[in-house]
Every structure is written in C-alpha cells, then in structure tokens.
Amino acid sequence: MSHVSSSAFGRSSQIILNVYLVIFFAYMFLPLILMVVAGFNDFDTPSVTTWKGFTWKWFGVLAQDTRMWTGLINSIMIAVGVILVSMPLGLAGAFMITRFQSRFNGLLYGVMVSPLLTPGIILGISTLIFWREGGVSGGLFTAAVAQATYISSYTMLMFMARLKRQDVTLEEAALDLGASHTQVFRRITMPFLKPTILTASVIAFLQSFENYNTTIFSIGGSHTLVTEIGSRMRFGLTPAVNVIGIIFVVLTVTFATIYVIFREREKKRAAAVAG
Amino acid sequence: MNSLRRSFGPILSLVIVVLVGVWVIGMIVGPQLIMVEQSLWNKEIGGDAAMNSTRIDRLYNEVDTLGFDISDAEALAESPKRTEKIATITAEIDAKKSTIKELEAVEIKPEKIYSFKNYTLMGASHFFIFVKTIGAAVAVTIIAFIVCYPIAFTVAKVATPGKAALIMLFLIIPYSINELLRVFAWLMILDNNGVANLLLGFMGFDPISFLGSGAGVFIAMIYAYILFMVFPIYNTVETLDSSQIEAARDMGAPTWQIHRKIVIPHAKPGIAVGCIMTFMLSAGSFAVPNIMTRGIAEPWFTQLIYNKFFESSNWNVGSAYAFTLVIACIVFIFMMMRFFGVGIKDIAK
Amino acid sequence: MRGMDIELRDVSIRFGGFTAVHPTNLKIKAGEFFSILGPSGCGKTTILRMVSGFLNPTSGDVLIGGKSMAGIGPDKRPTALIFQSLALFPLMTVRENVAFGLEMRGMAKGPRSDKAQELLDLVALGDQGEKTPDELSGGQRQRVAIARALAVEPAVLLLDEPLSALDLKLRQHMRSELRDIQRKTGVTFIYITHDQGEALTMSDRIAVMKAGVIEQVDTTDLVYNAPSTAFTATFVGANNMFKGKIKEVSSDGAVIDTKYGLLRGTNPKNLSVGSEAILFVRPEKMTVQSGGKKSDNAIDVKYERRDLEGAFVNLHFLQDGDKFSVHQTNVNLKSHEKGESCTIGFDSKAGMILATGELADE
Numbered sequence: 001m002s003h004v005s006s007s008a009f010g011r012s013s014q015i016i017l018n019v020y021l022v023i024f025f026a027y028m029f030l031p032l033i034l035m036v037v038a039g040f041n042d043f044d045t046p047s048v049t050t051w052k053g054f055t056w057k058w059f060g061v062l063a064q065d066t067r068m069w070t071g072l073i074n075s076i077m078i079a080v081g082v083i084l085v086s087m088p089l090g091l092a093g094a095f096m097i098t099r100f101q102s103r104f105n106g107l108l109y110g111v112m113v114s115p116l117l118t119p120g121i122i123l124g125i126s127t128l129i130f131w132r133e134g135g136v137s138g139g140l141f142t143a144a145v146a147q148a149t150y151i152s153s154y155t156m157l158m159f160m161a162r163l164k165r166q167d168v169t170l171e172e173a174a175l176d177l178g179a180s181h182t183q184v185f186r187r188i189t190m191p192f193l194k195p196t197i198l199t200a201s202v203i204a205f206l207q208s209f210e211n212y213n214t215t216i217f218s219i220g221g222s223h224t225l226v227t228e229i230g231s232r233m234r235f236g237l238t239p240a241v242n243v244i245g246i247i248f249v250v251l252t253v254t255f256a257t258i259y260v261i262f263r264e265r266e267k268k269r270a271a272a273v274a275g
Numbered sequence: 276m277n278s279l280r281r282s283f284g285p286i287l288s289l290v291i292v293v294l295v296g297v298w299v300i301g302m303i304v305g306p307q308l309i310m311v312e313q314s315l316w317n318k319e320i321g322g323d324a325a326m327n328s329t330r331i332d333r334l335y336n337e338v339d340t341l342g343f344d345i346s347d348a349e350a351l352a353e354s355p356k357r358t359e360k361i362a363t364i365t366a367e368i369d370a371k372k373s374t375i376k377e378l379e380a381v382e383i384k385p386e387k388i389y390s391f392k393n394y395t396l397m398g399a400s401h402f403f404i405f406v407k408t409i410g411a412a413v414a415v416t417i418i419a420f421i422v423c424y425p426i427a428f429t430v431a432k433v434a435t436p437g438k439a440a441l442i443m444l445f446l447i448i449p450y451s452i453n454e455l456l457r458v459f460a461w462l463m464i465l466d467n468n469g470v471a472n473l474l475l476g477f478m479g480f481d482p483i484s485f486l487g488s489g490a491g492v493f494i495a496m497i498y499a500y501i502l503f504m505v506f507p508i509y510n511t512v513e514t515l516d517s518s519q520i521e522a523a524r525d526m527g528a529p530t531w532q533i534h535r536k537i538v539i540p541h542a543k544p545g546i547a548v549g550c551i552m553t554f555m556l557s558a559g560s561f562a563v564p565n566i567m568t569r570g571i572a573e574p575w576f577t578q579l580i581y582n583k584f585f586e587s588s589n590w591n592v593g594s595a596y597a598f599t600l601v602i603a604c605i606v607f608i609f610m611m612m613r614f615f616g617v618g619i620k621d622i623a624k
Numbered sequence: 625m626r627g628m629d630i631e632l633r634d635v636s637i638r639f640g641g642f643t644a645v646h647p648t649n650l651k652i653k654a655g656e657f658f659s660i661l662g663p664s665g666c667g668k669t670t671i672l673r674m675v676s677g678f679l680n681p682t683s684g685d686v687l688i689g690g691k692s693m694a695g696i697g698p699d700k701r702p703t704a705l706i707f708q709s710l711a712l713f714p715l716m717t718v719r720e721n722v723a724f725g726l727e728m729r730g731m732a733k734g735p736r737s738d739k740a741q742e743l744l745d746l747v748a749l750g751d752q753g754e755k756t757p758d759e760l761s762g763g764q765r766q767r768v769a770i771a772r773a774l775a776v777e778p779a780v781l782l783l784d785e786p787l788s789a790l791d792l793k794l795r796q797h798m799r800s801e802l803r804d805i806q807r808k809t810g811v812t813f814i815y816i817t818h819d820q821g822e823a824l825t826m827s828d829r830i831a832v833m834k835a836g837v838i839e840q841v842d843t844t845d846l847v848y849n850a851p852s853t854a855f856t857a858t859f860v861g862a863n864n865m866f867k868g869k870i871k872e873v874s875s876d877g878a879v880i881d882t883k884y885g886l887l888r889g890t891n892p893k894n895l896s897v898g899s900e901a902i903l904f905v906r907p908e909k910m911t912v913q914s915g916g917k918k919s920d921n922a923i924d925v926k927y928e929r930r931d932l933e934g935a936f937v938n939l940h941f942l943q944d945g946d947k948f949s950v951h952q953t954n955v956n957l958k959s960h961e962k963g964e965s966c967t968i969g970f971d972s973k974a975g976m977i978l979a980t981g982e983l984a985d986e
Contacts, residue, residue, distance in 0.1 A: 028449045031460030049473045092294035100279045110619050119559020125597050126306035149302045181284025212562045233566045245456045252451045260444040522711035526725030527699045540715045
C-alpha cells in the first residue's frame with residue numbers, strides 16, 4: 001500500500017488539497033499556453049493582448065532564420081562532444097567510488113559531485129579562464145568542456161546507482177573461471193551497464209542541449225540554439241521565438257507522456273513480481 | 276589502489292585513475308584554482324609609466340576618431356577641398372601613430388601584484404546588488420518549499436496511483452521545458468502591455484512597471500526554479516513507510532503534528548537538496564535577470580559578473596565577483612547541512 | 625484500562641467492483657483475546673483497518689462499547705493498532721516512541737516520561753528507553769510497539785500479524801508474552817493472523833475467514849474439534865480426507881460411501897442421504913491397526929515414510945494416489961518398511977462428515 005488510506009486525512013483537507021493542486025497547475029501551465037497562443041498571432045511582437053488574427057507565418061520566418069539553424073547545429077555538436085566526454089568520465093568516477101576503498105573516498109566523492117552544487121555560470125567562467133591560460137579562447141570546445149564538467153557528475157551518479165545493484169561475485173566468478181580483467185570488463189561489467197549508458201546519454205544530450213547559464217559564459221563569439229534564443233529575447237524579439245517555444249512544448253509533452261507511461265508500466269511490473 | 280586493481284586489473288585501473296584525474300584536476304579543481312588565482316592579482320603600473328599608458332590609450336582613441344573624420348570627408352563630393360582635408364587628416368594620423376610607437380617602445384609591461392584588492396573594490400552599489408541577489412534567492416527558496424511541500428507529499432502519499440502518475444506528468448512537463456522559454460512566457464505577462472497590466476486595467480488600476488522595478492525578475496525566478504524543490508522532497512517522502520503516518524494518526528496526532536514529527540524529519544535530506552538546488556539556481560541564474568531586466572531595471576549580481584568579463588574585460592575583478600558567489604553558495608550549503616543535520620553523502624544522491 | 629466490546633452490524637466493504645468483505649455480523653466481547661484467522665487476501669486485514677477507522681465500511685456499522693463509530697477517525701477511536709511492519713518511528717528514541725501518543729494528547733513532559741517508563745517496564749524494556757528502534761532486536765521492537773500502543777490506554781488493541789517477521793523460537797515466546805499482557809491489562813485484543821498455531825495458542829475465540837466471508841466463530845477447542853465447514857477443517861490443523869456420498873443417516877452419525885468402502889462418522893451438520901460429503905479424521909485420532917482382523921473404518925494402505933517431529937512421529941501412507949497421515953506418540957514405536965501393507969483406522973466418533981466445499985490449499 002503505497003499511499004495513506006483516505007480516512008487518515010479528513011474529507012475537508014482532501015478538498016483543500018485538490019483546489020490547491022488546480023491553482024498550482026494553472027500557475028504552471030497558463031504562461032506556457034499564452035506563449036503558445038502568441039506564436040500564432042499575426043503581430044510583430046509576441047503578444048496575446050493585441051490580437052491581429054491567426055497566422056502560421058512565424059513558422060516560415062523561423063525556418064528562414066540561418067542563425068537559428070547554425071545554433072541548432074552547434075548545439076548538437078556540443079551535445080555529442082559532451083556525451084563522448086561525460087560517459088567515460090562518469091563511468092571512471094563511478095568505478096572509483098564504488099570499488100576503490102580509501103579514506104579519501106568521501107573527499108573525492110565530494111569533489112566529483114561539487115559541479116552539481118556550483119552555479120552554472122561559475123563552471124563556464126572557470127573553464128574559460130583555465131583554457132585561456134593554455135591559449136584556447138572561448139568557443140564550442142570550451143562550452144562543451146564546461147558542460148561536461150557537471151554533466152559527468154550526473155552520469156557518475158547514474159552509473160553508481162546501477163553499480164550498487166551489481167553482484168560483485170559475478171565478476172569474481174568470471175575471474176575464477178579464468179577470464180582476464182579486460183574480458184570480465186567486456187563480457188560482464190559493460191553488458192550490465194549498457195542500459196544505463198543509453199539513458200545517461202539521453203540525459204547528457206538533453207542537459208547539454210538545454211543549457212544556457214554555463215554555455216553563455218564559455219562559448220565566446222559562437223552561439224548555440226539556446227544562447228541565440230536568449231539574445232533574441234533581449235534584442236529583436238519576434239513571435240518566431242514563440243514558435244520555438246511551441247516546438248519545445250510539443251516535444252516535451254510527447255516525451256514526458258511516453259516517459260510517465262513507461263515508468264508506470266515498470267512500477268506495475270515490479271509490483272507484480274513482488275507479489 | 277589494490278581494491279581497484281583486484282576488480283579491473285592493472286591496465287583498466289590505470290585508465291580509470293587517469294580519467295578521474297583529468298576530470299577532477301583538469302576540469303573541476305584546476306579551473307576553480309585558476310579562477311581564484313586570477314581574482315587575487317591585478318596589473319598595476321605606477322607613476323610616469325601609468326601616465327605613459329594613459330597617453331597611449333588617449334592617442335589610440337584620437338586615431339580612431341580621426342578615422343571617422345576621414346570616412347566623413349570621403350563621403351563628400353569630389354573637390355580640391357576634400358582632397359586637401361583628407362591629406363591633412365592622414366598626416367595627423369601618421370604623426371600620432373609615430374608618437375604611439377615611440378611611447379610604446381618605452382612602455383613598461385605592467386606587473387602582476389597579488390592582493391585582495393579585487394574583493395574590496397566592490398562598491399556600495401555592487402555590494403547592495405549582491406545582497407539583493409542572495410536575499411532574493413533565499414526568498415525564492417523559502418517560497419518554493421512552502422508551495423512544493425504539499426504537492427510532493429500529495430504525489431508521494433495521498434493520491435491514488437493513477438492520480439499520482441497524472442500529477443507527476445503535469446510536473447515533469449513544465450520542469451523539462453527550457454528555462455528561457457518559461458521565463459519568456461512571464462515576459463509576455465509582466466510587460467507594460469502584458470496580460471497582468473491588462474487585467475489590472477480591467478480592475479481600474481494604473482499599470483505597474485513590473486519589469487522596471489525588478490519585481491519581474493523575482494516573479495519569473497520563482498516560476499523558473501520552483502519545481503527543483505518538488506522532486507527531491509518527493510523522492511524522500513516516497514520512501515517513508517505509510518504505516519508510520521497511520522500509526523501517528525492512530526495515536527491521535529493531528530495533521531500538522533504528523534508532518535512536524537514524522538514526515539518532515541524523514542524528508543530532511545530531500546528538503547536540504549531541494550533548498551540547495553533552488554538557492555544555487557536562483558543566486559547563480561543569468562538567464563532570468565538577463566531576460567527580465569531588459570536593461571531597464573537594476574542589474575543582478577550574475578549580470579555584474581558577465582559585464583566584468585565581457586564588457587569591461589576586467590577578468591580579475593570578474594573572477595573575484597564570481598568567487599564571491601561561490602563562497603555564498605558554499606556557506607548556504609553548509610548552513611543547510613547543519614540546519615537539517617545531513618551529510619554530503621545524503622545530499623548528492 | 626478496561627476492554628470494550630465490538631460489534632460489526634451487516635458490515636461490508638467493496639473496492640470498486642471487488643467485494644473485500646461480504647455483509648458480516650460479529651460480536652467480540654469486552655476483554656476477550658479474539659483472533660481472525662484466514663489465508664492472505666481473505667479480508668481479515670480489511671476488517672481490522674475498518675475497526676481502527678482507516679477504512680469506512682461500504683455498508684453497515686461498527687460499534688465499539690455500544691457506540692457507533694461512523695464518521696469517527698482513527699485518532700478519535702478507543703483503539704490502537706499494531707502494524708505488521710510495527711511502524712516504529714526510526715528517528716525517535718524508544719521512550720519518545722512510547723510517549724508519542726501521550727505527547728499528542730498534550731501530556732506534559734515529566735508525566736509522559738514516567739508513564740512511558742511504566743510501560744517499558746511492563747514489556748521488560750525498562751533500561752532500553754534511550755536507544756533507537758534500530759538498535760533493538762526483533763522481539764524487543766515488537767514489545768516497544770505494544771508498549772507504544774498501550775500508552776494511549778486503548779480499550780481495544782488491534783494487532784495485524786505482528787509476529788510474522790520474527791523467527792520461530794521468538795514467535796513462540798512472544799505468544800505467551802502477548803497472552804500475559806492481554807490478561808494483565810484486560811484490554812480487548814483483536815489479533816489478525818494466517819498462522820493457525822498462533823490463533824489456537826493465544827485466543828479465547830477465533831473467527832475463521834475465507835474470501836471475505838467469516839466461516840466460523842467459536843472457541844479454540846470447537847474450531848479445532850468441531851469445524852463447521854470443509855474449509856475450516858482443512859485450514860485449522862491437518863486432516864485425512866475421504867470423499868464420497870452419504871449412504872445412511874442415523875441418530876449417532878452417518879455412513880459415507882467412499883472408494884475405500886463404507887466409513888462411519890459423526891454428522892454435526894445433519895446432512896441428508898445422497899449429499900456429497902467429506903469425512904475428516906485428524907492424524908492424531910488415526911491408528912495403525914495390528915493383526916489381520918478388519919474392523920469398522922479400516923483402510924488398507926502402503927507405508928511410505930515417517931517424519932520425526934520430536935514428541936511424536938508423523939507416519940505417511942499412500943493408497944491410490946491419496947496420502948494419509950497418522951501421528952503416534954514417540955513411545956514404543958513399531959518400525960515399518962517402505963511399501964509394507966498396513967491397515968489404518970479410526971473410531972467413528974473421530975470422523976467428522978461435512979458437506980463438500982472449498983478446501984484450504986496447504
């Protein structure tokens with residue numbers, strides 16, 4: 001029984017709670033709805049208060065926007081780079097923490113998760129300064145490195161969660177049967193981690209793609225899709241930005257729904273197995 | 276190191292150690308140290324040398340201005356007067372350039388001087404902005420906790436499984452939409468011609484400049500980061516055995532006591548994580564103030580940092596400001612750990 | 625502390641389309657140790673949660689001490705519930721746990737600490753008050769849960785399989801301890817279990833439950849010696865079974881026609897001739913007959929093996945794919961060989977003929 005039986009809380013508090021939820025979700029969704037509506041307004045600045053009629057034209061305007069397209073390509077390039085860096089780093093960190101017993105373990109762990117507790121702009125700034133010392137100025141490379149600093153912490157935590165459920169005796173059994181360490185790694189450890197590598201890659205990609213604070217401080221003169229959106233919001237704002245919003249909303253709703261359905265199914269399966 | 280070798284053998288162990296080294300030293304600790312180092316020095320030049328540098332700078336400016344004059348003159352119609360004018364200006368530029376060369380030849384390269392000066396440079400106005408930023412972040416954190424705790428508790432313990440899944444979906448959707456776009460939605464609401472002022476107008480009030488007053492930043496910040504409080508609290512409350520709540524109720528505990536004595540003590544690690552995340556995101560947010568101040572409201576601390584780096588190109592002072600923000604976050608994290616009595620292992624789960 | 629009586633009047637509970645408890649009437653006397661015994665999923669926990677107030681009946685009424693409990697929440701009822709998981713608060717000390725209910729009632733710190741000490745003494749944990757529940761053993765945690773529930777001076781204590789997490793030895797020890805506490809306090813105990821041993825050793829009376837229906841309510845002796853349905857007969861204790869049709873009915877019993885011939889037994893339910901029935905015989909009431917002379921109620925079987933249970937041995941016999949079991953006290957045992965032909969039998973007073981019905985699958 002995962003939830004508390006209804007009579008543990010009075011009926012009146014149930015009603016209050018329901019009203020509260022409705023207000024909260026209205027607060028969460030109304031602004032997004034306004035943003036979507038303004039994307040179809042035939043008016044030069046994003047607005048719902050001045051309605052000039054329905055139009056699809058901002059989709060066309062966005063499709064013609066070359067800076068947006070280069071931003072998208074840059075975003076994807078950075079995200080791929082981040083995956084390539086954060087997978088091995090996160091994996092190595094997770095192995096180190098789960099398998100390396102030493103009194104520095106706690107400190108090491110603290111350092112490796114610290115990027116998650118550091119403001120994004122600081123990661124951007126410090127990476128920029130660090131690489132300038134080495135003669136590399138801000139660009140896609142520094143942006144990818146800065147993002148990978150904290151995204152590796154995410155992937156590490158995901159790998160750690162998976163490794164905690166691993167039966168270490170499997171590896172020992174394989175070694176006992178004469179496998180080399182490399183063979184054990186390839187045949188036992190990696191297959192076990194495979195599903196996590198997949199989900200961690202998706203998370204890493206999304207985190208990188210969505211990032212603004214770290215990127216804007218480390219990308220120098222280049223731009224990503226998200227930093228370009230950011231600068232459009234300050235200068236030259238048109239409903240084309242709302243169209244991007246519409247695209248993001250549609251994608252998010254789709255994937256979030258799939259995710260929740262998948263999660264519920266997993267939960268039910270787990271419950272069925274448990275009894 | 277032996278434990279690692281036993282699991283992976285010498286070669287893989289070495290790879291693991293090297294990768295962790297690159298990450299920890301080359302990406303986390305190294306850049307932080309360089310940033311701190313940068314914040315601790317500045318280039319100073321004293322006496323004549325300083326005057327010399329100032330003169331060079333001034334001459335460069337003059338050359339630039341003369342450049343504009345030339346292009347102005349070139350825009351005129353062809354005439355002897357125009358030719359003469361261009362010649363005069365060109366001569367003048369050449370003269371100044373040769374002076375610059377002479378002066379630069381004797382210019383002394385400035386030296387790094389280490390001091391805490393960059394930290395003390397922050398004037399009263401910037402310090403006020405710092406305090407305002409931190410204060411707003413604390414306020415966002417408190418509001419987020421008050422708003423989100425009932426929701427996290429509802430999803431974890433009260434709602435039936437089907438309803439809980441639906442609420443979860445409604446939380447995940449706004450949570451996953453890019454923060455810029457969510458903030459942008461509020462720009463449309465709080466703009467002078469926006470929805471909020473339209474509604475105020477209907478009710479017979481004068482329009483309020485939400486954006487100009489900086490209130491816009493605060494309102495959008497609450498909206499942007501409030502959901503970061505829900506999930507950590509949900510994750511810990513969910514692990515609470517529901518019979519604990521029922522047992523407390525059975526023994527006569529009123530609802531508020533159940534929360535005070537049973538649920539909140541159990542959820543402490545999650546609450547601490549939620550508070551740290553919300554505070555850190557708010558205090559370190561560049562997206563929200565950058566969009567919501569629109570250059571009309573007073574800047575936020577992150578904007579000051581940005582300006583130091585990318586507008587006035589004073590990286591030393593910028594680093595000092597940035598590190599000040601880091602310290603504020605570290606202090607907040609330690610305060611939360613003490614207040615909730617949790618360790619770093621509980622937090623980073 | 626004084627126990628109160630409980631009455632269920634036409635109570636039923638439905639979850640959506642599923643009826644967890646069919647309309648039920650039940651009276652539990654004040655100060656009684658009452659067990660509800662049944663397999664998992666039979667609705668016994670549902671009844672307990674309804675008495676405690678965590679569930680509202682779909683129809684009918686629950687009365688405690690003669691008063692209707694409709695609309696009264698769990699915190700306002702004179703009941704205390706001991707959860708299967710115990711639900712001790714892990715972040716509080718043992719003493720704080722025990723004193724929790726008193727604190728919630730606004731009792732000052734001094735008195736409630738004294739009262740908690742008194743209760744901890746009652747459950748023999750007087751010196752463990754400053755520990756946290758995690759630092760105690762399973763049996764000690766059990767006793768803390770009891771002390772905590774008793775602290776609020778309930779008239780009725782509801783126990784939801786509280787011993788299920790303990791190992792066998794401890795479970796047996798805790799049975800007598802629970803019984804003692806119940807006697808000492810005089811509180812009405814309603815004890816939920818699927819373990820017939822627990823129910824039989826501790827209770828005054830037992831309700832046997834199956835699929836949302838109470839099959840029988842009786843004293844422990846009657847539930848064991850005079851089960852009223854085939855389900856009760858097989859769920860409480862072991863039985864040898866002979867299926868067949870009733871051939872003859874007389875004043876002192878009936879004769880049932882089985883594949884092992886005609887067998888005679890009692891007919892407590894007054895079944896009529898021709899009805900499908902099962903004759904049940906407890907293993908301890910069966911005997912292995914010596915000599916070739918065939919008496920009444922004799923069955924030819926093949927010896928299979930024996931299990932030594934300590935005080936007695938359990939002899940297993942086989943015939944036509946049916947299994948039979950005979951208990952003999954561990955005195956002057958005769959040995960048999962596997963496959964040896966034997967005759968087993970029983971006194972006709974030991975055979976109980978009951979209507980065919982669903983059996984407990986154990």
